[in-house]
Amino acid sequence: MNCPCQSQQSFETCCQPFLTGSALPETAEKLMRSRYTAFTQADVAYLKKTLAPESRHDFDEAATRKWAETAKWKGLQILATVKGTAQDKKGTVEFIATYEADGEGLDHHEVSEFRKAENGQWLFVEGDGHTHAEGEGHHHHHEKPQTVQREAPKIGRNDPCTCGSGKKYKKCCGTDAA
Missing domain, CATH: 3.10.450.50 (Nuclear Transport Factor 2; Chain: A,)
Known part of the structure; x- marks a missing residue:
């Protein structure tokens, strides 16, 4: 056997x-x-x-x-x-x-x-x-990660805020309080 x-x-x-x-x-x-x-x-x-x-x-x-x-x-x-x-x-x-x-x-x-x-x-x-x-099959069982495509450029924490305030993004609209 x-x-x-x-x-x-x-x-x-x-x-x-x-x-x-x-x-x-x-x-x-x-x-x-x-x-x-x-x-x-x-x-x-x-x-x-x-x-x-x-x-x-x-x-x-x-x-x-x-x-x-x-x-x-x-x-x-x-x-x-x-x-x-x-x-x-x-x-x-x-x-x-x-x-x-x-x-x-x-x-x-x-x-x-x-x-x-x-x-x-x-x-x-x-x-x-x-x-x-x-x-x-293992590959069919798991979803493949999707690539994120941004519609606008990523704003860095130290970039000027997009609202036009003149402050850094992290000190203006990029805060949780905003």
Whole structure:
């Protein structure tokens, strides 16, 4: 059986040793892949075990189990990995996890932060993510910032006031009291 993390390896040689505890993921990306696989298996104990201690306070075991069990996990796509320096032992993984919930295909796009503990174990610290319709694409999901085009030249604080008073703009019409 191919590993659910889509590494193109068998489950037995990829994520299974991590989930069973017979091996530790050697990189932040391998931990990310194994955590995705844990979701597909509803292995909430592994998800909790691979959380950094400072991130466990708001871990909702029941909600995590419900999400893992009710979602139909469809795939994982690693978009980018950034390794920290050897000294700080940090890593970042950007990914999209595709799943189906209540008949709707969804993409969970996240940038996750990891760190390597003193014992050599990689831990999930936090993630910044959002979910949108499957295939919607990250660029379609977010509006691009609009360039502001002024109809008149910008008036600087130290420019002469436009009312003709002869005062600086900041001392005349440019104040909040004006």
